[in-house]
Ligand SMILES: *[C@@H]1O[C@H](CO)[C@@H](O)[C@H](O)[C@H]1NC(C)=O
């Protein structure tokens with residue numbers, strides 16, 4: 001009796017229209033696919049009525065229809081995401097029956113990427129001008145901490161008159177007036193990522209002497225005079241120039 005019930009149940013189950021998505025890399029139980037930038041994710045959607053040629057499938061990316069080629073819609077349909085980009089992080093791909101949107105399955109991408117921190121940059125700042133350093137801390141998952149060092153030790157905010165601003169995308173270090181004795185040296189921005197570990201970038205700051213500003217007004221006046229003289233000269237010779245050209 002029990003096996004009979006099971007048989008009936010199995011028959012009924014096989015009749016129920018359903019959809020499944022298989023992916024490379026595969027999704028976790030919550031339908032999340034863990035991937036990285038610049039890689040490829042392939043998704044295959046299948047209906048359990050493969051024999052039914054009419055069972056047309058539709059793919060949506062964040063609710064917008066994905067254009068599918070002829071022959072990639074009946075019974076089974078493949079979508080390839082290559083290369084994976086930042087904007088694919090959190091994107092949901094849904095596959096449903098063409099005739100009945102309530103028969104559907106979906107997966108979501110979790111695209112991880114490290115903060116783009118590496119190498120070193122040389123920075124020249126004029127004496128008494130603002131000093132501004134910026135490092136890119138944008139990453140998924142977010143960095144757990146960011147800190148700055150100066151000449152190998154923890155940056156003394158007060159002594160250097162520094163301010164640090166962080167917004168999840170950048171960490172920005174600034175000082176209003178650069179002074180050679182206080183601000184010249186090696187700065188390092190250090191970010192700690194729970195997945196990618198420690199990433200850092202160096203800034204070698206040199207404070208230069210104030211350059212003498214160009215006497216701009218006399219230069220402009222001079223240029224104007226030269227231009228006018230040239231134009232007048234061309235005008236006075238216009239007759240001759242025109243004659244030459246004939
Ligand atoms: C769509 O499929 C669901 C689940 O199989 C079913 O309950 C519903 O009646 C179907 N709707 C239509 C319009 O066929």
Ligand SMILES: *[C@@H]1O[C@H](CO)[C@@H](O)[C@H](O)[C@H]1NC(C)=O
Pocket residue numbers: 032034110111112140141195
């Ligand atoms: C994405 O994956 C990372 C690394 O496993 C994890 O820390 C993070 O919580 C995941 N994000 C989401 C939205 O699932």
Ligand SMILES: *[C@@H]1O[C@H](CO)[C@@H](O)[C@H](O)[C@H]1NC(C)=O
Pocket residue numbers: 151181182183184185186
């Ligand atoms: C930091 O180190 C550089 C290079 O060794 C040195 O020239 C500079 O004076 C140091 N800066 C401070 C404020 O100690």
